[in-house]
Amino acid sequence: MTTTEPPEPPPATPKAETPKAETPAAETPAAAVRASDTVRLARAYLSRVAEPYPGALAAFVAKVGPVEAAARVRSGEISPTVASQTSARRAEERAEADLAAIAKLGGRLVVPEDEEWPRWPLLALENIAARRCGGEPLALWVRGPHFLADVVDKAVAVVGSRASTAYGEHVAAEFAYGLALTGTTVVSGAAYGIDGAAHRGALHAGGMTIAVLACGADTAYPGGHQGLLAKIALEGLIVSEYPPGVMPARHRFLTRNRLIAALSGGTVVVEAGRRSGAKNTAAITLALGRPLMVVPGPVTSASSAGCHELLRDGRAVSVTSIAEIVESTGRFGDDLATKPAEKDSDLGAPQGEAMRVYEALGKRCGLSAEVVSVESGVPLERVRALLPELELAGLALRLDEGWQKLEPG
Amino acid sequence: MTTTEPPEPPPATPKAETPKAETPAAETPAAAVRASDTVRLARAYLSRVAEPYPGALAAFVAKVGPVEAAARVRSGEISPTVASQTSARRAEERAEADLAAIAKLGGRLVVPEDEEWPRWPLLALENIAARRCGGEPLALWVRGPHFLADVVDKAVAVVGSRASTAYGEHVAAEFAYGLALTGTTVVSGAAYGIDGAAHRGALHAGGMTIAVLACGADTAYPGGHQGLLAKIALEGLIVSEYPPGVMPARHRFLTRNRLIAALSGGTVVVEAGRRSGAKNTAAITLALGRPLMVVPGPVTSASSAGCHELLRDGRAVSVTSIAEIVESTGRFGDDLATKPAEKDSDLGAPQGEAMRVYEALGKRCGLSAEVVSVESGVPLERVRALLPELELAGLALRLDEGWQKLEPG
DSSP, X not given: OOOOSOOOXXXXXXXXXSOOTTOOSXXXXXXXXXXXXXXXXXXXXXXXXXXXXXXXXXXXHHHHOHHHHXXXXXXXXXXXXXXXXXXXXXXXXXXXHHHHHHHHTTEEEEOTTSTTSOHHHHHGGGSHHHHTTOOSOSOEEEESSSOHHHHTTTEEEEEOOSSOXXXXXXXXXXXXXXXXXXXXEEEEOOOTTHHHHXXXXXXXXXXXXXXXXXXXXXXXXXXXXXXXXXXXXXXXEEEESSOTTXXXXXXXXXXXXXXXXXXXXXXXXXXXXXXXXXXXXXXXXXXXXXXXXXXXXXXXXXXXHHHHHHHHTTSSXXXXXXXXXXXXXXXXXXXXXXXXXXXXXXXXXXXXXXXXXXXXXXXXXXXXXXXXXXXXXXXHHHHHHHHHHHHHTTSEEEETTEEEEOOOO | OOOOSOOOXXXXXXXXSSOOTTXXXXXXXXXXXXXXXXXXXXXXXHHHHSOSOOHHHHHHHHHHOHHXXXXXXXXXXXXXXXXXXXXXXXXXXXXXXXXXXXHHTTEEEEOTTSTTSOHHHHHGGGSHHHHTTOOSOSOEEEESSSOHHHHXXXXXXXXXXXXXXXXXXXXXXXHHXXXXXXXXXXXXXXXXXXXXXXXXXXXXXXXXXXXXXXXXXXXXXXXXXXXXXXXXXXXXXXXXXXXXXXXXXXXXXXXXXXXXXXXXXXXXXXXXXXXXXXXXXXXXXXXXXXOEEEOOOOTTOGGGHHHHHHHHTTSSEXXXXXXXXXXXXXXXXXXXXXOOOOGGGGGOOTTXXXXXXXXXXXXXXXXXXXXXXXXXXXXXXXXXXXXXXXXXXXXXXXXXXXXXXXXXX
């Protein structure tokens, strides 16, 4: 991290070391527009100088551009609010080293000036309700062989509790697997429990998954997910707002959650306790105006209590299948989940004379039309008309002594 | 059933053979207004002469009164539509025998002219949407030591699939038990599975439960619930639109379901498959304009698929506790379910400087304020101000070499 070797220039296009035939991700555009090295170095510096999300600094960058903003932060020609967000680290001159470190891992710094920047998804962070959780990031540290802007075009967050149950992990993996098969990118946070199951399900389908981290993109956190994160870096994408070497911290998870929500067209909370961090991602999803979905579970499970609370409050819709997730997040007119179209029949037809005649028939012996009439309460002449209809439908049998019931099928 | 002994007069007040101290049911009013014997005999005859629900006959009774209606049905001076509903059974003169049979079981025929008639709950059946399932019954055959009109004042239907799981039966019994403890009457259909578990839960709490049957109130159906029905007849109420001896039939379950919904202030569907009969009760509940509640369950369980479908369609609200059922069915202003009031906090406070300083502290060694400032990105002077605050809060420890993190609690 304290290396002084000259900066390796950022790769001309993101590297794709392990292209997988079945990976549904977009091809990396051969001639995608990329920011200048000066801009990238400036954003790399700004990315480390302030703890995300630094509202005043971001506004300053938006106003004067990243290169001038970086220069003025260094020289101190800034407003007191920008200074308060940058003074502690403004001497941290590690932009070149950080870019070299991420490049060494096959990664890159993606900046808003790049075509790879997921412009539209992240723009939603600038709305008033969402800004409370932080706006558009200054830059994103990315590892993996996919073009970020393309793979988030159709993406769903699948998140949940670390304190998950076997049921929740099963559902997370199944849903992620199915979503991946439909060409949907599965976004999650690489945590133990639901997050890990979601990433694994998508990878298992040979699909696309993005792990958004609350630490540097080079840092394997949590430790038990080192292997999983290595696989995601090879087959999916690892994304972080934090420069290499930054360790996770509680506030960084909250800041990170807004990126999970923003990079996704909707969020599925698979399991969440009443105080789960997944409820934070859920709240941001709503602030972004994106669909919030929850998976119901046993009411006896504390791990589903947060999901049920969101459901009862009317803040989330229930999803029980991949088709329902696709329907809830899909484009208008496409992606409607099919279901048995028999709603109206639920009211039943308790007055149906044919049904009453059918029910009145004997199972083991024939009954006369007169007896069937009394038993069913249907007038004799109607019974006489209906019995042959039931016979034709294969529901009644004409015997010498009368009519007998036949079971359907 | 073919007894010819003179009819035992209906009891002056419903019998209360086994008053239970803990039974929350209303006292039987000592001088409740009762219909005349003539009216009761007429309604008993009408109850058997037509299969419920006989719309034309009911309209005729409403117009000319039960005594004249019965006489004219007997004599045939009726419209063709009324005739079509009554001709098959109009010679069935069993009113006195039926009243004797129910009285022998400690029961009675409750008619709209009685004070015991649940007038307001049943009136909802006369609205246009609900009439499709049948209107107000002509009379109700009742067994059990409670005054029907009183015990349905605060009643909730707890229904569901016969093809239930251990989870569903557990929840049905728990909810019914808890509702009974709050003085709520649990209404159900005495079927295997969820219904049976609901009745048992209410009885176990020493509470009030009503079994609404699709057969005569004297008939133990299903057979395996003979003991349960006997207990309900002693401690709760058995209610049926069908005279003694009538056997269950498929259309009678649909007709019966409207009474379960109508006698209840709301319906909880605990488990229902996509084609469960409980969805019929659900549809009627909505037609009546009453709250429809469903219990979420594992999305992997076919027995919860019908519940989840109602939930996703927005036709039902989710209930996961007795408090939520009480809230959904309760009176305005009363009965609000409490829950952790921390919704807004879900959006988090990722900018909190104190939190960032706290997270930056070393767990095993002291760090200088300067190091903490760089690590947390919080300006040095703010770090210097915040560290003593954290110390006061018991979250930081001042050592010779600097500041160390303390875990809360």
